[in-house]
Amino acid sequence: MYPIWYINTSFSVLLQFLLFWRGYRTGLWRHYPLFYAYLTYTGLWSLVCSFPAVTHHPAYAVIYWSSYLTAAFLRFGIMAEVLRHVFPRGSALRDRVNLILLVSLALLALLFWFSDLRPEASVLLDSARKIALTVAVWDLLVLGQAQYYQVPIGRNLWGMALGLLTFTGTEFVHLAAMDLVPRFRVVLGYVHPLAFVAMLLVWTYALWGYYPNPRPALDDAVGRRFLSAWQDRWAELPHLLRKVVKP
Secondary structure, eight states: OOHHHHHHHHHHHHHHHHHHHHHHHHTHHHHOHHHHHHHHHHHHHHHHTTSHHHHTSTTHHHHHHHHHHHHHHHHHHHHHHHHHHHSOTTOTTHHHHHHHHHHHHHHHHHHHHHSOOOTTSOHHHHHHHHHHHHHHHHHHHHHHHHHHTTOOOOHHHHHHHHHHHHHHHHHHHHHHHHHHOGGGHHHHHHHHHHHHHHHHHHHHHHTSSOOOOOOOSOOHHHHHHHHHHHHHHHHHHHHHHHHHHOO
């Protein structure tokens, strides 16, 4: 291992320690338990996988990829954390946002279902790619809808979402290159660990203190107006389709 990677690893451990320390001091872990569950898992995973008894074990590859996929699944918890704070229960937009997310992720699942996996491709890499892409799409949808409906996002949640989007985006490209474009595998292999540290840097800055998410200025009356406008547009859709089919 090159000295730069020892520095990168040490820096990531330091940042995780700072996140845990600030989370304990400010009580952030009580407000964002799913986020700190992911952070705890990755911290323990990094510690366990550094032991020679683990790295030299015959089943190390299985242990590594099983742990990797578990960490990837836990990122869904971070996005659930962001979603429930940006669009809290009782919000006029909560049901609509959930519906858009459900439909979009269902379409993405159908795309995965009908896509063919090449015989030489790795099932584990393919699964990790799909999880990374799904988390990134979920992240973009939440941020996009918050921007569209002008829902404010506080420093804590904005940092969570932005840091995770940066990491999952590079992770998807990296994992795709491992199977699809092998000549870029080595270069992207350097980018991916650096992206993890970049994510931790964003998280450390954003979660240095507790900044509760501002309450949406969108009240129920405005929410009903949005819903009414959306229903009117949906009702016009059959008429528009008939005009297209029979001009």
